[in-house]
Amino acid sequence: MLIVQKFGGTSVKDAERLRNVARIVTDVYKGGNDVVVVVSAQGDTTDDLIAKAAEINEKPSRREMDMLLASGEQISASLLAMCIQKLGIPAISLTGWQAGFLTSSAHTSARIRRVTPDRIKKELDQKKIVIVCGFQGLSRYDDITTLGRGGSDTSAVAIAAAMHADLCQIFTDVEGVYTADPRKVKNAAKLKTISYDEMLELATLGAQVLNNRSVEMAKKYNIELEVLSSLTRAPGTIVKEANKMEKMLVSGVAKDTNVARVSVVGVPDNPGLAFKMFSKLSAKNINVDIILQSIGRDGTKDISFTVAKDNAKEAAAVMEDYASAIGAKSVLVDEKVAKISIVGAGMESHAGVATKMFEALYDAQINIRMIATSEIKISVLIDEKDADAAVSAIHSKFFDKDN
Ligand code: ASP
Numbered sequence: 001m002l003i004v005q006k007f008g009g010t011s012v013k014d015a016e017r018l019r020n021v022a023r024i025v026t027d028v029y030k031g032g033n034d035v036v037v038v039v040s041a042q043g044d045t046t047d048d049l050i051a052k053a054a055e056i057n058e059k060p061s062r063r064e065m066d067m068l069l070a071s072g073e074q075i076s077a078s079l080l081a082m083c084i085q086k087l088g089i090p091a092i093s094l095t096g097w098q099a100g101f102l103t104s105s106a107h108t109s110a111r112i113r114r115v116t117p118d119r120i121k122k123e124l125d126q127k128k129i130v131i132v133c134g135f136q137g138l139s140r141y142d143d144i145t146t147l148g149r150g151g152s153d154t155s156a157v158a159i160a161a162a163m164h165a166d167l168c169q170i171f172t173d174v175e176g177v178y179t180a181d182p183r184k185v186k187n188a189a190k191l192k193t194i195s196y197d198e199m200l201e202l203a204t205l206g207a208q209v210l211n212n213r214s215v216e217m218a219k220k221y222n223i224e225l226e227v228l229s230s231l232t233r234a235p236g237t238i239v240k241e242a243n244k245m246e247k248m249l250v251s252g253v254a255k256d257t258n259v260a261r262v263s264v265v266g267v268p269d270n271p272g273l274a275f276k277m278f279s280k281l282s283a284k285n286i287n288v289d290i291i292l293q294s295i296g297r298d299g300t301k302d303i304s305f306t307v308a309k310d311n312a313k314e315a316a317a318v319m320e321d322y323a324s325a326i327g328a329k330s331v332l333v334d335e336k337v338a339k340i341s342i343v344g345a346g347m348e349s350h351a352g353v354a355t356k357m358f359e360a361l362y363d364a365q366i367n368i369r370m371i372a373t374s375e376i377k378i379s380v381l382i383d384e385k386d387a388d389a390a391v392s393a394i395h396s397k398f399f400d401k402d403n
């Protein structure tokens, strides 16, 4: 079998952890498999490099940032190769470009265009364990690029796709994907399987186990992923296509506190105003999430929407200008809100899921301020101070046996 194993920053953070990874990888190799290992930079290395750059230049060029950031993965890859060699097993580390990663030239957020794994194959044929620097590639101008934060998950999936790997394992510091944050919710349980679409929703909702793009790519090329811990080696969570399994009514509850609500009050009730309003935001590249419009009364209506917290000030400024241009009454911003969502592939064919979620919030006396739904997700906006209580109440409603 050809197995791709990716290890995140915490799994390779020091010599002891590297030795642990070397044991995992060599065990698989000794079982007669070909192994390609993808590594992230050790621990906080990438953050530290970004801080170093900021000390020198507060607006560093993106090309030079990529040159700098790519060095982090080179450290962990070469150290891991040495660690495996020390165990008497042949290993070689390759940079992203040696491994054949061709990317767009959008420095610091490049997209993978093609992976040509000739060199990887050659090294595997010589019975070596191949270690590839995640997160990096080469543009067509022969410049080093990086794939954006958390990009080494995507590197691993891209190699698995290009080489038709039999298995792609993503090792991290949690044992898998849980029904809620296990540090906060006491009965949170590890999921055996989750669909790509649910995982994508949870990734955007801040579950933070897998990078979004890696899940999109896994879905596109139908690569099954296993998310598991490098420390316990317990079976993890398999991410795969939904139709291969029982669709869970609700797979998980997620909390997102990186959200703010902007309301434009007293908008004249005329056609075209919503269109113009949201065009102004998209022109500034501000992503809008939940939108709520009140019923028109006395010729005016209110329009509220949510954005990421770091966009709140800019969105409000854009809306202030717009409000005065169209004669709306005022613009209100609330940054003390949180979005709580439930995700489940089985929801589209079952009634009553939303009711159950709202009942849990009612039981906990938590006020809902906005609601948004999609086929596999229901989100509510609530006060930030109620966020943890809301997650617990909803989780217990759906997952505790006595409910
Ligand atoms: N080292 C990079 C980062 O910290 C890439 C990764 O970890 O996936 O974002």
Ligand code: MG
Binding pocket: 008, 009, 040, 150
């Ligand atoms: Mg990561």
